[in-house]
Amino acid sequence: xxxxxxxxxxxxxxxxxxxxxxxxxxxxxxxxxxxxxxxxxxxxxxxxxxxxxxxxxxxxxxxxxxxxxxxxxxxxxxxxxxxxxxxxxxxxxxxxxxxxxxxxxxxxxxxxxxxxxxxxxxxxxxxxxxxxxxxxxxxxxxxxxxxxxxxxxxxxxxxxxxxxxxxxxxxxxxxxxxxxxxxxxxxxxxxxxxxxxxxxxxxxxxxxxxxxxxxxxxxxxxxxxxxxxxxxxxxxxxxxxxxxxxxxxxxxxxxxxxxxxxxxxxxxxxxxxxxxxxxxxxxxxxxxxxxxxxxxxxxxxxxxxxxxxxxxxxxxxxxxxxxxxxxx
Ligand code: PMP
Numbered sequence: 001x002x003x004x005x006x007x008x009x010x011x012x013x014x015x016x017x018x019x020x021x022x023x024x025x026x027x028x029x030x031x032x033x034x035x036x037x038x039x040x041x042x043x044x045x046x047x048x049x050x051x052x053x054x055x056x057x058x059x060x061x062x063x064x065x066x067x068x069x070x071x072x073x074x075x076x077x078x079x080x081x082x083x084x085x086x087x088x089x090x091x092x093x094x095x096x097x098x099x100x101x102x103x104x105x106x107x108x109x110x111x112x113x114x115x116x117x118x119x120x121x122x123x124x125x126x127x128x129x130x131x132x133x134x135x136x137x138x139x140x141x142x143x144x145x146x147x148x149x150x151x152x153x154x155x156x157x158x159x160x161x162x163x164x165x166x167x168x169x170x171x172x173x174x175x176x177x178x179x180x181x182x183x184x185x186x187x188x189x190x191x192x193x194x195x196x197x198x199x200x201x202x203x204x205x206x207x208x209x210x211x212x213x214x215x216x217x218x219x220x221x222x223x224x225x226x227x228x229x230x231x232x233x234x235x236x237x238x239x240x241x242x243x244x245x246x247x248x249x250x251x252x253x254x255x256x257x258x259x260x261x262x263x264x265x266x267x268x269x270x271x272x273x274x275x276x277x278x279x280x281x282x283x284x285x286x287x288x289x290x291x292x293x294x295x296x297x298x299x300x301x302x303x304x305x306x307x308x309x310x311x312x313x314x315x316x317x318x319x320x321x322x323x324x325x326x327x328x
Contacts, residue, residue, distance in 0.1 A: 024058050024105050025068045029177045031056040033185045033309065038278035039295065047298035048307045051281065051291065052182060055315035059101045060094075062178075062313040066201060067098025069173035070162040071106060079160060082107035086159045090142065090149035092118040093198075093242055094314060095164050100129040111152055113145040119321050142245075165199050165249040174205025182309055183210060190217060191306035194294045196243035196286040197221040197230065197260060200252020202311055207256040221252075221260040222286075222293045225267075230260040239265040239323055242286040242313055261296070263289040269324055271295065272316065282316035285324050 008015070014032075021027050033050045040049060057064035071087070074080045080087070087103055089095065092114040103110035112126055116135040126133050134152070136144035153159045164170055182190055193210070195203040200221065207219035223230050226238035227246055235246030240263075254260070265285070272288025275281050283291070287310070294310035297303055316324060 027058045036279045045298045046304035051312045063094035063098040066170045069169045073169040090145035100131040104129045113149040170201035170251045171205040175209035179206040179209035192218045192308045195311040204253045218258040225262040225264040228262045261293040267292045283312045284314035287312035
């Protein structure tokens with residue numbers, strides 16, 4: 001046999017998408033569910049654990065869903081107009097990058113405010129997509145970035161803030177897409193879903209869409225053990241970027257969840273590293289947190305033979321300058 005005799009099926013690769021996309025925003029979603037067989041084997045688990053790889057979104061994170069949804073929903077509602085409205089959002093994370101590609105693709109100016117400690121890679125990615133980045137004093141933290149964004153909002157004509165922590169399009173897009181994809185890809189045979197809680201949009205949207213369809217389904221949030229406010233602790237500094245904002249956002253409906261599990265930064269990083277090493281999937285730190293929580297559930301006897309899905313929001317490369325890579 002020669003290499004040219006081998007087909008896609010022989011290699012086990014994905015099928016062609018069968019279409020041409022009119023815009024990069026149409027490529028959001030449809031992310032794959034992937035097994036972690038070597039982790040399962042090493043931990044001698046009897047449950048099936050699947051990762052939903054959100055870094056298959058166009059700009060590499062789960063936030064592409066809300067970046068696109070918040071802008072498109074506001075456009076449909078007549079709140080914003082391409083070429084006229086200025087989008088303003090305080091964010092040091094993936095949301096800025098997701099808003100930037102949508103703003104560029106749809107023709108909006110975007111101003112992102114963030115504390116000056118934010119990584120150079122993020123700032124440069126934003127500028128590459130023509131977003132304006134305003135740095136606020138590091139000592140003021142996210143509160144400083146939020147205050148500055150509000151000032152800009154008030155002093156700029158035709159400015160609009162997507163406001164990811166308070167925008168109903170956030171949980172709604174996860175209900176309509178993330179949840180639906182899990183349902184279809186598992187044929188409804190999913191027993192537990194674990195998602196890190198930043199805005200809470202992912203966990204809330206999934207829970208509200210799927211729990212009514214399958215009464216036995218459990219949906220858990222995950223928060224940093226170092227800032228476990230949803231479990232009654234004090235907010236504190238932690239290294240799991242993207243989750244654990246230190247307050248309970250409007251986009252998080254804790255009543256819709258079966259609980260919020262706590263994972264330490266050390267456990268999250270250990271799980272992310274094992275996932276890269278054993279199964280060849282280099283995920284980000286918050287993915288490690290969700291994976292660790294999923295593996296903990298999988299150890300319980302009642303989960304034998306059950307399917308657990310953990311949401312993996314982003315790719316390891318976005319955290320090159322963090323403790324994920326310490327010693328490497
Ligand atoms: N992990 C990462 C890396 C993120 O950027 C986010 C979004 N802030 C989350 C987890 C949490 O998602 P959500 O905001 O939907 O709770």
